[in-house]
Amino acid sequence: MKYIKTEIEGVYILEPKVFEDARGYFFEAFKSSDFKNNVGDIEFIQDNESKSSRGVLRGLHYQRGAYSQAKLVRVIKGRVLDVAVDLRRSSATFGKHVMVELSDENKRQFFIPRGFAHGFLVLSDEAVFTYKVDNVYAPDKEASIRFDDEILGIEWPMDSSEILTSKKDLEALPFDKAEYFD
Numbered sequence: 001m002k003y004i005k006t007e008i009e010g011v012y013i014l015e016p017k018v019f020e021d022a023r024g025y026f027f028e029a030f031k032s033s034d035f036k037n038n039v040g041d042i043e044f045i046q047d048n049e050s051k052s053s054r055g056v057l058r059g060l061h062y063q064r065g066a067y068s069q070a071k072l073v074r075v076i077k078g079r080v081l082d083v084a085v086d087l088r089r090s091s092a093t094f095g096k097h098v099m100v101e102l103s104d105e106n107k108r109q110f111f112i113p114r115g116f117a118h119g120f121l122v123l124s125d126e127a128v129f130t131y132k133v134d135n136v137y138a139p140d141k142e143a144s145i146r147f148d149d150e151i152l153g154i155e156w157p158m159d160s161s162e163i164l165t166s167k168k169d170l171e172a173l174p175f176d177k178a179e180y181f182d
């Protein structure tokens, strides 16, 4: 697995070594010891999976305060654009984001530390998205920032007429009303 640093401290793109043969392929999707050596001592406690159709945008989500979750995300079917927004007020890249394409073809993974908002847009007809988190799900600590917030300036490659979000995400707060991290 290659661990590639991004322009935001603590955010990594992971590229697995894929072994192909006549039967198909094999790769190590997660190896705790490697992850610890390259990223840090993070204990993932839950695996999640969602399926979405083209144009679905889930995000930009985070859990507030001590309920923040680090996430290791990947796509096992289809193609998405994944975005992590830095909400760490003391960070040099506060308010900045990293965008990466994740697909079943490139098999890339994206590591988003605590203190970030996260979201993705589905580019293929269907996408199955799976991710590990390192903290409990706490529905009353959930927060959502508008994906099309002007300050964030994320360039989603679809018109808002093509984008489908949840009611919760439509009612999300603008970035300047969000709760940040120290």
Ligand SMILES: Cc1cn([C@H]2C[C@H](O)[C@@H](COP(=O)(O)OP(=O)(O)O[C@H]3O[C@@H](C)C(=O)[C@@H](O)[C@H]3O)O2)c(=O)[nH]c1=O
Pocket (backbone or CB within 6 Å): 048, 050, 058, 059, 061, 062, 071, 118, 119, 120, 137, 166
């Ligand atoms: C996130 C989550 C949701 N749920 C339930 C609540 C709800 O009834 C249903 C769907 O939840 P949501 O609408 O919040 O699902 P979704 O919009 O897919 O939320 C996810 O979006 C991506 C971008 C993230 O980064 C995740 O952390 C998470 O916030 O699943 C759980 O039971 N456990 C969980 O850990």
